[in-house]
Every structure is written in C-alpha cells, then in structure tokens.
Amino acid sequence: MSDVYWCTNCLNMSTRPRISFDARGWCNACQWVEEKQTLDWGARQRELEALLARHKRTDGRFDCATTVSGGKDGSYVSYNVQHRHGMNPLAITVTPALALELGNRNLRNFIESGYNHLQVNADPTVMRILNREGFLLTGFPYFGWLMAMQAAPIRTAINLGIGLIFYGEDGEVEYGGSTALKNRAIYDIDFMRRIYLEGGQDTVLKSSGIPLEKLYFFMFPTEEELAGRQLEIAHWSYFESWDPYRNYLVAKEHCGLEEAEASNSGTFTNFAQNDQALYALHTYVMYLKFGFGRATQDVGIEIRRGAMSREQGVNLVRLYDGHYPEEYLELYLDYYGMDRAEFDAALDRWANADLFEKRNGRWVPTFEVR
Amino acid sequence: MTVPVVIVDYGMGNLFSVASALRYLGADPSISSDPEVVARAPHTILPGVGSFRLAMERLRAGALDDAMRSAIAAGGRLLGICLGMQLLGASSTEDGASDGLGFVPNVVSRFDDSDGLKVPHVGFNEVAVTERTGLFADLPEPAHFYFVHSYRMEEGSLSFPRATCDYGGRFLAAFDAGQVGGTQFHPEKSQSDGLTVLRNFLRA
Amino acid sequence: MTALKKRLMFALLYDGGSFMLSRNFRLQRVGDIEWLERNYNFRETALSIDELVILNVERERGSMDGFLAHVKRLNDDCFVPITAGGGVRSVDDARVLLRSGADKVAINTALWSDPPLVAELASEFGRQCLVASVDVRSTAAGHRAVVANGTEELPMPAAEWLSRVAEMPIGEIFLTSVDRDGTGQGFDEAVLGLVPHDLPVPLIIAGGAGKAEHFVAPLVRGDVGAACTAHLFNFVGQSLATSRAHLRASGVDLVEWNPDLLRGLAGSV
Numbered sequence: 001m002s003d004v005y006w007c008t009n010c011l012n013m014s015t016r017p018r019i020s021f022d023a024r025g026w027c028n029a030c031q032w033v034e035e036k037q038t039l040d041w042g043a044r045q046r047e048l049e050a051l052l053a054r055h056k057r058t059d060g061r062f063d064c065a066t067t068v069s070g071g072k073d074g075s076y077v078s079y080n081v082q083h084r085h086g087m088n089p090l091a092i093t094v095t096p097a098l099a100l101e102l103g104n105r106n107l108r109n110f111i112e113s114g115y116n117h118l119q120v121n122a123d124p125t126v127m128r129i130l131n132r133e134g135f136l137l138t139g140f141p142y143f144g145w146l147m148a149m150q151a152a153p154i155r156t157a158i159n160l161g162i163g164l165i166f167y168g169e170d171g172e173v174e175y176g177g178s179t180a181l182k183n184r185a186i187y188d189i190d191f192m193r194r195i196y197l198e199g200g201q202d203t204v205l206k207s208s209g210i211p212l213e214k215l216y217f218f219m220f221p222t223e224e225e226l227a228g229r230q231l232e233i234a235h236w237s238y239f240e241s242w243d244p245y246r247n248y249l250v251a252k253e254h255c256g257l258e259e260a261e262a263s264n265s266g267t268f269t270n271f272a273q274n275d276q277a278l279y280a281l282h283t284y285v286m287y288l289k290f291g292f293g294r295a296t297q298d299v300g301i302e303i304r305r306g307a308m309s310r311e312q313g314v315n316l317v318r319l320y321d322g323h324y325p326e327e328y329l330e331l332y333l334d335y336y337g338m339d340r341a342e343f344d345a346a347l348d349r350w351a352n353a354d355l356f357e358k359r360n361g362r363w364v365p366t367f368e369v370r
Numbered sequence: 371m372t373v374p375v376v377i378v379d380y381g382m383g384n385l386f387s388v389a390s391a392l393r394y395l396g397a398d399p400s401i402s403s404d405p406e407v408v409a410r411a412p413h414t415i416l417p418g419v420g421s422f423r424l425a426m427e428r429l430r431a432g433a434l435d436d437a438m439r440s441a442i443a444a445g446g447r448l449l450g451i452c453l454g455m456q457l458l459g460a461s462s463t464e465d466g467a468s469d470g471l472g473f474v475p476n477v478v479s480r481f482d483d484s485d486g487l488k489v490p491h492v493g494f495n496e497v498a499v500t501e502r503t504g505l506f507a508d509l510p511e512p513a514h515f516y517f518v519h520s521y522r523m524e525e526g527s528l529s530f531p532r533a534t535c536d537y538g539g540r541f542l543a544a545f546d547a548g549q550v551g552g553t554q555f556h557p558e559k560s561q562s563d564g565l566t567v568l569r570n571f572l573r574a
Numbered sequence: 575m576t577a578l579k580k581r582l583m584f585a586l587l588y589d590g591g592s593f594m595l596s597r598n599f600r601l602q603r604v605g606d607i608e609w610l611e612r613n614y615n616f617r618e619t620a621l622s623i624d625e626l627v628i629l630n631v632e633r634e635r636g637s638m639d640g641f642l643a644h645v646k647r648l649n650d651d652c653f654v655p656i657t658a659g660g661g662v663r664s665v666d667d668a669r670v671l672l673r674s675g676a677d678k679v680a681i682n683t684a685l686w687s688d689p690p691l692v693a694e695l696a697s698e699f700g701r702q703c704l705v706a707s708v709d710v711r712s713t714a715a716g717h718r719a720v721v722a723n724g725t726e727e728l729p730m731p732a733a734e735w736l737s738r739v740a741e742m743p744i745g746e747i748f749l750t751s752v753d754r755d756g757t758g759q760g761f762d763e764a765v766l767g768l769v770p771h772d773l774p775v776p777l778i779i780a781g782g783a784g785k786a787e788h789f790v791a792p793l794v795r796g797d798v799g800a801a802c803t804a805h806l807f808n809f810v811g812q813s814l815a816t817s818r819a820h821l822r823a824s825g826v827d828l829v830e831w832n833p834d835l836l837r838g839l840a841g842s843v
Contacts, residue, residue: 390675419703488775490746492776493624493776494581512577520700561620561831572843
C-alpha cells in the first residue's frame with residue numbers, strides 16, 4: 001500500500017499500466033507536455049503533409065479515413081483533415097452498445113455539419129457476448145466494442161481502397177502509459193492488439209465460443225487479406241499537439257457538439273465521452289483495478305493544460321472519483337443478463353485488495369489521494 | 371440577556387444584512403418604521419443607501435427624525451451606517467443642498483474626480499483610528515472596511531474618536547461622538563473588523 | 575497612491591434551484607444549495623473572498639422567488655458584500671434584491687434595452703448600487719458585446735458600447751469575456767484594451783480563471799480593481815483560501831482576514 005504514489009504534477013497514479021515517472025516524480029504524460037513545448041512541430045507538420053500527399057486523391061474517391069463517435073476528438077480530427085488539409089476523408093463510426101441519446105444527437109450533428117460517413121453496426125448480439133466475456137475475463141465491460149472499434153475501420157478502409165486511417169490520440173503517450181509511439185507516426189495492427197486490447201483478444205474469443213464467420217467486424221484482417229494493400233494507421237496526436245479541451249471548443253463551434261446537462265458519471269466534466277453508457281462502467285472497473293477513475297483522468301487533462309492546480313485537482317478527485325454507476329445499473333443488468341449479485345460479484349473480481357476494502361456492499365478506498 | 375436593537379426602516383438600506391450581523395453577534399434586532407418604537411429604543415441603527423435628499427424626505431415624512439432625537443434625549447445610542455452616517459451631519463451637496471439631522475456639524479460632499487479618481491469608492495480600504503476606544507476598541511492595526519459610496523463626510527474639526535480614510539484625500543470614515551456614532555463603511559460587510567465595530571456599539 | 579485594496583470575487587450562477595458552471599455561456603448543472611454548503615461552506619469561505627456575486631442565469635424567466643430565497647440563505651452568516659442580478663427589468667426587481675440581502679444590483683440587458691431604467695435605478699438607489707455587466711466576445715468583425723445571456727449581439731464595436739456604458743449613471747463595470755468563460759485558460763487581457771482609457775468607475779474583470787495564478791496578472795494592473803471567477807468546480811474546499819494566500823504572496827494587495835477573530839465574535843454581545 002505504501003508503494004502507491006501519485007504524479008507530483010497531475011494525479012496519475014503509479015498503478016496505471018505501463019506508466020513511468022522521472023526523478024521529480026512527474027509521470028510520462030506530464031513530461032510529454034513539457035517536451036511538446038519545445039518539440040519541432042513544424043517538422044511533424046511537414047511529415048503530415050507528406051503523408052497526406054502520398055494518399056491524396058482528386059478522382060472523388062476517399063483518400064483517408066477517420067474514426068469518429070460524434071464526440072470532440074474524432075470531430076476535431078475530421079474537421080482538420082477535411083477543412084484545413086483539403087483531404088477527402090470517410091468518417092467511420094462503430095456503433096457502441098447502449099448508445100446514449102446525447103451521443104446519437106452529437107453524431108447526427110457531426111454528420112450534418114458536412115461529412116461523408118459510414119456507420120458500422122457489428123452484430124449487436126455478438127458484441128453483447130464479447131462485451132460480457134470481456135467484462136468477466138478482462139475487466140473491460142465493452143471489450144467487444146473495443147475490438148470492433150479497432151478492427152472494423154481497418155477492414156472498411158481496406159475494402160474501400162483507403163490506405164490511411166487516423167485515430168485521435170495515443171492515450172498511452174498523452175495520458176500516461178507506454179511511450180513507444182511518442183516519436184512514431186505510423187503504427188500497426190500488432191501494436192493495437194498488444195497494447196490497446198492488452199492481448200486479451202484470444203481469451204475473450206475462446207471463452208465466447210463464437211465462430212469465425214460471425215466475427216468479421218471484430219477481427220483484424222489477416223496477413224493474407226492485407227497482402228498487397230497499403231495501410232498506414234496514424235495518431236493525429238503525433239502531428240499536432242493534442243489538446244482535448246481545444247478539440248471540444250472546435251467541435252462545439254464547427255461540428256454541432258452538445259454537452260450533457262449535468263456532470264457525467266464519476267467526473268465533473270459534461271463534454272466528453274457522451275456516446276455510450278458502458279463508459280461509466282469501464283471507468284468504474286478501472287477505478288477498482290487501479291485506484292483511479294474518470295475524475296482523475298479529467299483532472300490530469302485540466303492540470304496539464306494549465307487550467308487547474310494539483311491541489312484543486314485533489315479536491316475534485318476526492319469528490320467525484322470512483323462513483324458506482326447506480327444510475328445505469330438497471331441498464332447494465334438487463335444488457336448483460338445478470339442479476340445484482342452476479343454483477344457485483346463480477347466487479348469484486350477486479351477490486352484491488354491492496355487498495356480497497358468492502359464496506360456495506362461497496363468497495364471503499366483504503367488510500368487517500370495526495 | 372440579549373441586547374435589543376431597532377433598525378430604522380424608511381425604505382432605504384440593506385436591513386437584512388445588518389439584522390443578520392446583529393444576530394450573529396447575539397443581539398436581538400428588529401426592523402421598524404414606527405416612530406414610537408424608534409423613540410423608545412436603547413440602541414438604534416440608521417442604515418441607508420441611495421439619495422441623501424430622498425432619505426431626509428422619507429425620515430421627516432415618517433416622523434423618524436424626531437423619533438431618533440427623542441431616543442437620544444432619553445439616553446439611547448444611535449449608529450448611522452453609510453448614507454445613514456451622512457444623514458447625521460449638517461448637510462450634503464448631493465442633488466443640490468439638503469439639510470441633514472444635524473447631530474454633528476460636518477458636511478457631506480462628493481469625491482473630487484478631476485484627477486482621474488475612480489468614483490464611487492468601492493472595496494476594502496484601510497482606516498486610521500485616532501484612539502482605540504468606544505466604537506474602535508480592539509480593532510487591529512491597520513483596520514480594513516468595505517466602502518461603496520460617491521459622497522463622504524468631510525473631516526471638519528471634530529475632536530472625538532474617529533477613523534479616517536484616504537481616498538482622493540482624507541475623509542471621515544467613522545466617528546464616535548458618545549451617544550451618536552457613524553460609519554461610512556458597511557460594518558455588516560467588513561468581516562471581523564466590521565463586526566467588532568458593531569459589537570462595540572452594542573456593548574456600550 | 576491609495577490604500578484601496580484589490581478585490582477577489584466569486585460568482586454563483588443560479589438556475590432553478592441548481593448552481594451552474596458556465597463554459598462559453600453554456601451551462602452545466604453542478605449541484606444545489608446543499609452541494610454548495612458542503613463544498614464551499616460560505617461561512618468559512620466568505621473570508622477568502624472580498625465580494626460574492628449571485629446571478630440568476632435562468633434561460634426562461636420564471637418567478638424570482640426561488641432566487642431570492644437563495645440570496646437570503648447565502649447572506650446568512652456571510653459577511654461579504656453581495657451583488658445580485660440576472661433579469662433585472664424594473665425598479666421593483668432591484669428593490670426586492672436589495673431587500674433580500676444584496677448590496678449592489680447587476681444589470682446587463684437592461685443597459686441596452688431600457689436605458690431610462692438605469693437612470694431610474696440610480697435615482698432610487700444611488701449609482702454606487704449599480705454594477706453594469708458587459709459580456710464581450712470576439713467575432714470576425716472584432717469584439718462585440720452580447721446581451722440576453724449571450725444570445726443577442728449589439729450592433730457596434732464593443733469598445734464603443736463600453737464607452738457608452740461608462741457614461742451611464744452606474745457604479746462599476748463588470749466585464750466578462752465570453753470566449754474565456756469557464757475555460758480555465760486565464761483572463762482575457764485583450765478585452766481590457768476595449769475599456770475607455772479614463773474610465774471613471776472601478777473595473778471588474780471576469781471570465782477564464784481556473785487557478786490562483788490566473789488572477790495575478792489582471793489584479794496587479796492599475797486599471798483593474800477586481801477579478802471574478804465563477805468556476806464552481808475548481809475552487810471547492812480550501813481552494814479559495816489557498817488561492818488568496820498565493821495571491822498575497824505574489825504581491826497582490828488583498829486584505830488578510832483572521833478566521834479566529836470572526837469566530838470569536840459570535841454571540842459576543
């Protein structure tokens with residue numbers, strides 16, 4: 001327990017997977033913010049222009065793809081790709097389970113603001129099974145959607161002859177974790193499998209027993225399917241300093257982004273992650289596993305962009321982090337086909353006994369954020 | 371035994387806040403526009419916000435001016451706050467010339483903004499106290515109070531305990547003339563320093 | 575040289591029983607009066623601020639009763655000056671606010687839609703009671719003032735509007751940057767350039783503060799008398815107190831209050 005510590009700049013916790021700290025106690029996300037201030041962005045912009053030039057088409061066909069949910073980040077990237085760089089992107093959404101009304105509205109607003117868009121609906125009954133298995137076996141309540149979110153855009157791009165896909169940010173570099181992609185623009189499927197899916201794919205698939213033919217949108221293309229096809233996957237955050245708040249402001253102004261009426265579950269923000277109800281569960285499980293939740297992440301973003309002090313952040317983390325998503329409980333139980341006892345037992349599996357103890361049926365932290 | 375205080379209600383002034391502060395101190399405030407109640411009060415507070423001329427008209431119309439004089443004659447104590455303090459003076463130049471209640475001979479005039487001085491005088495400012503007795507007992511050095519006014523009482527040649535403030539020149543921030551006292555600042559809005567003055571008023 | 579102190583102000587945005595966070599004038603519900611009392615405890619927090627602003631930001635004008643009840647409640651045991659406003663359209667609106675515990679009344683839309691009202695209010699309550707609230711945002715045509723909760727843009731440059739307002743019978747100008755509102759990016763010093771050089775009344779700047787450091791730059795300027803934040807999340811708990819201490823340590827001239835003295839005065843008569 002005494003081994004747990006927090007970044008001395010933001011409130012990232014030492015328990016965060018793949019995170020690293022320097023001699024000052026600054027986590028890699030905070031170190032990266034410093035590096036970004038003196039980084040030669042001009043060089044990276046030229047790389048971006050060269051990359052785009054390699055793919056640009058003027059024959060009317062799509063020359064790149066972006067991944068969007070209707071939220072601020074995908075909208076920001078799409079806006080830039082289409083309006084600032086003059087490309088012809090296809091925006092792709094993979095429909096999540098338990099989509100929220102605000103999310104649907106934001107997606108519609110995004111599309112209506114002027115984008116070519118494809119919505120992939122991976123079979124929801126299959127996604128439900130994978131989500132359930134993911135929840136039980138890896139602690140990712142929307143594992144099925146994560147698989148499809150990584151795989152389906154790639155499949156779609158290949159099928160349409162698009163050789164370039166932009167994802168938003170590399171969360172590992174921007175928010176704390178592996179720094180492998182800090183100076184790498186292009187990455188590959190293997191990286192996605194290893195890091196973003198944390199190698200959990202095989203476990204979940206095996207347990208689900210779903211046959212291959214039902215998994216088209218959930219599986220990355222094979223080596224054979226990729227042969228002869230050019231596919232470059234890039235993070236926008238490599239080419240331009242990533243700023244979630246800036247993305248929100250641009251999406252608000254140009255893509256019709258709306259916020260929720262009140263704070264989202266487990267945090268104090270209302271303008272991020274409004275597309276699916278399972279996100280609240282995902283961050284709650286994350287909280288049980290590692291001791292930090294959605295508020296901690298949002299505080300980190302605020303501190304790093306200079307909008308809040310660490311001390312203020314501590315107040316907000318203590319106030320909002322680790323909120324049991326009571327408001328979605330019925331929805332979750334119905335979705336997973338579980339009763340309350342099974343659901344809580346599934347959560348129990350992930351609670352880190354070094355960090356939490358159960359009191360009155362709820363996991364309560366034995367540590368205090370400082 | 372709680373100290374009863376009457377706050378004169380003549381339709382002008384933040385009665386609510388004054389009453390709130392008095393309750394915090396443990397006094398028993400009541401708000402009244404009845405001259406008989408005012409005339410009998412051992413402690414009276416005259417609040418005030420707005421026009422000197424209008425205020426005097428209302429006090430006279432409500433017979434409250436005589437009521438306060440009776441209260442003083444009967445040995446009571448009176449504290450004027452903000453415009454209320456100004457009303458205790460001889461006259462004011464606001465809206466032409468108006469006569470005040472005349473409890474003290476000082477006159478009220480406007481801040482001189484010819485040098486770019488921002489008027490009204492708004493915010494917390496430091497006061498200099500001649501002696502820490504009566505209304506000014508136990509005040510820290512320096513003491514700070516909240517001011518919000520465009521007119522102020524000139525220092526004149528008063529000799530009793532008083533507080534002055536320097537804003538475009540020295541003016542009278544408060545005075546303690548025994549039974550009658552006044553504060554240009556709002557003691558009910560001046561944190562501990564202000565409440566100390568109110569407490570002193572009630573204790574005497 | 576004056577000993578007049580700078581003022582650190584806190585604003586509460588009220589909407590139908592809830593207190594809100596505003597981001598570029600879009601509202602997010604934060605919590606009710608109980609939330610506020612738990613996380614701000616104004617009896618204590620009031621010592622860390624010089625003035626409290628309470629604005630009714632309801633988009634649809636309902637009855638004022640709920641708002642007034644909250645103004646009264648916040649005034650209880652809270653010995654800081656209070657400015658209240660939001661939808662003031664008549665002398666009665668102002669009067670009822672002043673009688674509920676407000677020391678000053680803020681007017682915004684009325685400055686534009688009903689100028690005679692400003693003179694009436696000044697004559698009834700004194701101009702020092704009136705805070706002229708001006709909201710400004712940048713547009714392709716330069717800065718413009720907006721009214722009606724940011725929905726209506728005034729048809730002249732913002733600097734011109736500010737000059738006009740400065741000549742009205744008002745006590746202070748409360749200048750808010752809509753672009754910075756709720757962003758935590760710091761105050762917008764560009765809007766300060768819109769204010770007339772020889773402004774005869776005190777100036778309060780608002781919009782953009784997220785942490786203590788943001789207040790230093792505007793408050794050390796000679797032309798700014800006060801800075802205000804409405805960031806209801808960032809300043810919970812002890813944050814206003816530590817921010818104030820930080821500002822004083824950074825050279826901002828603010829009064830320092832001793833909480834023990836205040837407590838000691840309770841029931842002391």
